[in-house]
Amino acid sequence: MSLPMFPPGDGPGPSFTELLHRVGLDPPTPRAQGGNPPMELRHGTTIVALRYGEGVVMAGDRRATEGPTIAHRALDKVFEADRHSGVAIAGAAGPALDMVRLFQTQLEHYEKVEGVTLSLEGKANQLGQMIRQNLPMAMQGLVVVPLFAGYDNRRGVGRIFTYDVTGGRYEEADFHATGSGGRDARTTIKLGYREGIYKATAIELAIDGLYEAADEDSATGGPDVVRGIYPTVATITAQGFQHVEDSEVAERFGNLIEQKKAMGQRP
Amino acid sequence: MSMPFYVAPEQLMKDKADYARKGIARGRSLIGMACEDGIVLAGENPSGTLHKISEIYDRIAFAGVGKFNEYDQLRQAGVRHADIKGYTYSREDVDARSLANSYAQIIGQVFTHDIKPLEVEILVAEVGSAPGHDQLFHISYDGTVVDERNFAVIGGEADAIAERVERDYREGISLADALKAAVRALAGPDRQIDPGELEIAVLARSRPRRAFRRVEAAETAQLLA
Numbered sequence: 001m002s003l004p005m006f007p008p009g010d011g012p013g014p015s016f017t018e019l020l021h022r023v024g025l026d027p028p029t030p031r032a033q034g035g036n037p038p039m040e041l042r043h044g045t046t047i048v049a050l051r052y053g054e055g056v057v058m059a060g061d062r063r064a065t066e067g068p069t070i071a072h073r074a075l076d077k078v079f080e081a082d083r084h085s086g087v088a089i090a091g092a093a094g095p096a097l098d099m100v101r102l103f104q105t106q107l108e109h110y111e112k113v114e115g116v117t118l119s120l121e122g123k124a125n126q127l128g129q130m131i132r133q134n135l136p137m138a139m140q141g142l143v144v145v146p147l148f149a150g151y152d153n154r155r156g157v158g159r160i161f162t163y164d165v166t167g168g169r170y171e172e173a174d175f176h177a178t179g180s181g182g183r184d185a186r187t188t189i190k191l192g193y194r195e196g197i198y199k200a201t202a203i204e205l206a207i208d209g210l211y212e213a214a215d216e217d218s219a220t221g222g223p224d225v226v227r228g229i230y231p232t233v234a235t236i237t238a239q240g241f242q243h244v245e246d247s248e249v250a251e252r253f254g255n256l257i258e259q260k261k262a263m264g265q266r267p
Numbered sequence: 268m269s270m271p272f273y274v275a276p277e278q279l280m281k282d283k284a285d286y287a288r289k290g291i292a293r294g295r296s297l298i299g300m301a302c303e304d305g306i307v308l309a310g311e312n313p314s315g316t317l318h319k320i321s322e323i324y325d326r327i328a329f330a331g332v333g334k335f336n337e338y339d340q341l342r343q344a345g346v347r348h349a350d351i352k353g354y355t356y357s358r359e360d361v362d363a364r365s366l367a368n369s370y371a372q373i374i375g376q377v378f379t380h381d382i383k384p385l386e387v388e389i390l391v392a393e394v395g396s397a398p399g400h401d402q403l404f405h406i407s408y409d410g411t412v413v414d415e416r417n418f419a420v421i422g423g424e425a426d427a428i429a430e431r432v433e434r435d436y437r438e439g440i441s442l443a444d445a446l447k448a449a450v451r452a453l454a455g456p457d458r459q460i461d462p463g464e465l466e467i468a469v470l471a472r473s474r475p476r477r478a479f480r481r482v483e484a485a486e487t488a489q490l491l492a
Binding site: 001004105109113115 | 318322352370372
């Protein structure tokens with residue numbers, strides 16, 4: 001592979017997507033024809049994000065479905081976008097995973113070429129543009145709706161951004177959940193949410209949201225004690241993006257069930 | 268129609284080489300050194316924002332001396348090359364050797380075909396999984412690539428500095444000792460360099476993915492103490 005050199009003033013700048021376009025490697029986008037895709041697609045489902053005192057918690061269930069069948073039991077839907085931000089995916093799994101990889105490269109590429117990281121706002125807008133570019137695919141049913149969250153180093157707070165299929169970007173005040181079980185997760189989190197909660201409470205609330213979503217939505221996977229598969233949980237603070245260990249998530253699930261029982265609920 | 272004067276190819280190449288060497292000699296030199304904890308890169312740079320040493324990819328760093336705009340253009344091309352390769356194939360398929368060869372092609376091409384050669388010398392470093400597996404590629408203004416062992420010096424006073432490094436270097440040297448040796452060699456016998464005047468970066472072996480990190484002035488002073 002030769003070195004991509006461009007004449008001064010005519011380069012792709014710090015944008016990796018523009019660079020792919022310039023070297024002729026950008027993925028072809030099918031023209032919008034409307035209607036549904038001719039085959040069953042893999043879908044990823046419930047993802048949540050909520051703010052707490054020091055930053056943001058992101059979590060996602062592990063199930064991918066292909067129509068009525070379970071296509072994958074241990075799919076990760078929460079990814080580190082860069083050191084201080086994360087992205088979680090819901091929708092058509094294939095294009096969504098592709099978008100995550102492109103987004104990660106885009107952020108790192110900018111950082112390396114420019115020598116500084118993009119602002120959180122800038123990263124959120126970049127993701128919005130990528131979703132916008134996916135619109136022709138979305139018209140054919142390949143919908144990708146990610147959730148973006150990160151720690152804003154300039155303001156010293158955690159922030160959450162949601163999107164619609166057109167790439168519209170909306171900032172959420174405290175929490176959000178999307179995917180087919182998103183509504184159930186959102187309600188659960190709403191009932192337990194308080195401003196400035198601690199990290200432990202935030203993680204518990206996130207997994208409670210996913211648990212209730214899995215209870216109502218067939219496409220959302222609950223905790224799988226037999227295989228030891230638990231939701232992906234991550235925190236993003238001033239110290240950066242960090243995955244919460246599976247063992248900790250398992251323990252918190254245990255506590256959650258015990259609490260529900262102690263309160264006289266049937267879990 | 269005017270006829271150009273005949274110039275012997277030997278003379279032409281020699282003139283270009285002299286020109287490039289003179290340009291490079293105007294700036295300060297830079298050292299890349301393999302140590303126990305990874306690869307340390309150190310050079311004199313009074314600017315805190317116009318970097319000579321930068322990150323290319325997960326395990327690869329770039330250092331350049333000479334004309335800033337020329338090596339910075341090469342650095343950006345390197346980042347582009349690496350990111351495209353990592354995105355198209357896989358992150359582990361990006362390696363310093365292929366990048367160094369691409370650099371050599373470009374620099375060599377400019378040296379032979381353009382009127383003005385690039386007044387740069389660059390270093391491409393890749394940290395390995397264990398000590399002894401580090402790679403240092405030194406690419407000269409004419410496109411010559413040298414695969415250096417243990418350490419490499421680029422810049423005008425490279426030979427004198429390399430001699431001084433040779434005296435202090437031993438295999439399995441610690442990061443602090445490597446840095447001390449590098450700074451001593453850069454300064455020479457009758458000069459002291461202020462930590463604020465140094466640009467230092469490390470490709471740290473132990474870091475999980477992106478090995479590159481800059482060592483700021485406060486940490487530099489601590490390591491040199």
